[in-house]
Amino acid sequence: MTPSPSPILAPRVTGLQARRCLRHTTREAAARCPGCAEFFCRECVVEHDGKLLCAPCLARQATRARERRERWRGARRTARAAAGVAALWLVFYGIGALLLKIPPELHDGTVWKKLSEASSR
Ligand SMILES: [Zn+2]
Ligand SMILES: [Zn+2]
Numbered sequence: 001m002t003p004s005p006s007p008i009l010a011p012r013v014t015g016l017q018a019r020r021c022l023r024h025t026t027r028e029a030a031a032r033c034p035g036c037a038e039f040f041c042r043e044c045v046v047e048h049d050g051k052l053l054c055a056p057c058l059a060r061q062a063t064r065a066r067e068r069r070e071r072w073r074g075a076r077r078t079a080r081a082a083a084g085v086a087a088l089w090l091v092f093y094g095i096g097a098l099l100l101k102i103p104p105e106l107h108d109g110t111v112w113k114k115l116s117e118a119s120s121r
Contacts, residue, residue, distance in 0.1 A: 022054075033057050 019029035021041035029039035035057030044053040053061065105114060 035060065 019032075019039040021027045021029050021044055022038045023044055024041050027043075028040040030042040031045045031052040032039050033045065033054040034051055035053055038054065040054050041053075045054055046054075046058050048058055048061070
């Protein structure tokens with residue numbers, strides 16, 4: 001049994017000063033990366049969106065943002081195509097409805113006669 005407590009289990013060693021950079025064991029940690037919860041020195045973290053991230057987490061976040069952007073662009077393209085199809089369908093539907101509204105008398109030429117009779121009356 002060892003009476004001296006290990007530094008990891010010691011209760012009050014959670015401050016940054018007690019931590020060392022993950023990559024530079026001789027340097028004190030300046031920030032904790034919110035992405036991987038590891039401690040890094042000032043040189044190992046990059047500020048991004050008001051947060052201090054380590055390089056791998058920053059790269060990961062950048063890829064994720066790009067993927068999201070690309071997915072969004074694809075969705076927008078699909079929506080635009082769907083809107084185009086819908087517009088085309090509406091146009092054809094309108095034409096169809098218009099054609100259905102044309103009375104059959106128009107085709108045998110009696111519609112004009114009927115109309116003139118109605119106006120003369
Ligand atoms: Zn990280
Ligand atoms: Zn470092």
